[in-house]
Amino acid sequence: MVELGSFTRAAEAMGTTQAAISMKLKRLEERLGCRLVERTPRYVEISASGAAFLEPARRLLEAHERAAGVFSRQRQRLAIGISDHVAGPELPALIARMNALDPELVIEIRIGSSAELLQRFDRRELDTVIVRFHAGRDDGEVVAEEQLGWFAAPGWQHRSDEPLPIATMAEPCGVRSLAAQRLDAAGLSWTEIFVGGGVTAVSAAVMAGLGIAALAPRMLPPDAVNVGAKLGLPDLPRLPVLLHTRVKDGRPREALSALSAAFRSSVRS
Known part of the structure; x- marks a missing residue:
């Protein structure tokens, strides 16, 4: 009311009625034992007691809003x-x-x-x-x-009379398509020995000795071996x-x- 200059505008700002504002103010004045607002038919203005009360009241409201905000803040x-x-x-x-x-x-x-x-x-x-x-x-x-490589388990050996056993992700997978294209372009015979629903599963199949896979080195245990050069496999790019x-x-x-x-x-x- 002090900022807006009238009970009517204060009621509109708060979404209530002038009568409700007047009733709340009257109850507060009765509780404090003094008049906070001077009223005449022509104007409404804050009293000396009201001016003394205003600043502490504002600080109290700000503290209340901060306390309530701890629980009401919407997490991003x-x-x-x-x-x-x-x-x-x-x-x-x-x-x-x-x-x-x-x-x-x-x-x-x-x-x-x-x-x-x-x-x-x-x-x-x-x-x-x-x-x-x-x-x-x-x-x-x-x-x-990140550089990709052809990785196998330690000690894994490829039998030269058999297609290259490949562990790979299920389609669609860009790395799977890239590996297949590179092997086909090099004229190498290969076969899917394992199809995993995730890189963790493919890595597990490699380390179990099922075959090799085109992966980034950090996706495998430290003892996995890059066998690309040994087997004469096509280079894989940095992706x-x-x-x-x-x-x-x-x-x-x-x-x-x-x-x-x-x-x-x-x-x-």
């Missing part, structure tokens, strides 16, 4: 999709780094193929995706580049990892920047 959410060929064993540490930066941020992580995640990103089901390079897309930011995001600023962007920096570090190491 960040939905991230990460390609299965990108999300390596360091993912828990990367998530922990994001959480340490902003414990109030709710982080959602979805793991899938690059193609699937890009489709969900385009449907606005995900705020951000971190995926392998996908043909036809130029809207991403290169986070890192970029790209960040696609609609997040531009605020706490989610800060957390995303921390994730990108940590991911670059993990790929380099």
